[in-house]
Amino acid sequence: MAAIVRLSSVCRRGVKPLFYQSALLARPVVVFHKEQQLHPLTARIHSSPPLYAGSDSNAASLHWTAERVLSIALLALGPGAYFCPGSVIDYSLAAALTLHGHWGLGQVLTDYVHGDTKVKLASAGLFILSTVTFAGLCYFNYNDVGICNAIALLWSK
């Protein structure tokens, strides 16, 4: 699939200068054939979850919205924990805090970690950390005093 070019331009100056014309830089319709040949395998092994693949997916914007909705829910859980401490708030806090932290740290990773293998390793590490955090908080809620009581006890010192 060759790039769509103007035959006269190719004949006179070769293919390269065409890519520096502002008109072509705006929206390349077809990726240059050679690059497609070199990366068929890497293009299939995604370091990001399949959700974010493809230029038509709106998964990224849905994720953004979900992050904001969760933040608002967490804001509501604050006064909720203060006025109605109990099991329901304890487990909701455990879930909301862990997920908010997981997504937040995910953004930090995206900003500072680059390169397919490094991103994969860091994402796996983050996933393990978040899982252990949620497990620990649930264990604490079930076998010990629970998050709301823990904060109350700590503060009464």
Next chain:
Amino acid sequence: MALLLRSVRLAAPMGTTAKEEMNKFWAKNSRLNRPMSPHITIYKWSIPMMMSITHRGTGVGLSGAISAFAMAALILPGNYTHYLDLIHSLSVGPFLIGLAKFGIAFPLSYHTYNGIRHLCWDIGKGFKIPEVYRTGYTVIGLSVITSLALILM
């Protein structure tokens, strides 16, 4: 011929995703061993910059503290009240207790209030530069006041 090209270009979608473009950028620049352009070492620090990185810092710190607490709950033998009594018996003194409480209350307050400021930006409000500074100072002030109030509770 050119007219045909232009109409085809407008109708067709991008060949690569944003993520692919970003990866290509990083791959090319690390392959060419290019140094990163100096930014935080040369750009004059401003209140918005400092507040932004503090928001990230408090977020990472709070998250780390929660994870540490969760792991301690799973690993350590005794229960919560046992360790609280242990700390009580150390008789640390009111000033240090107040300091420790501030160390927990301030990051939480700051991150919460600045988080609300972020949500306001997300619905499009407060982008004018004077507004950015005004809301910024409000967040800092509220954080200090709330932390002090929480300590005295």
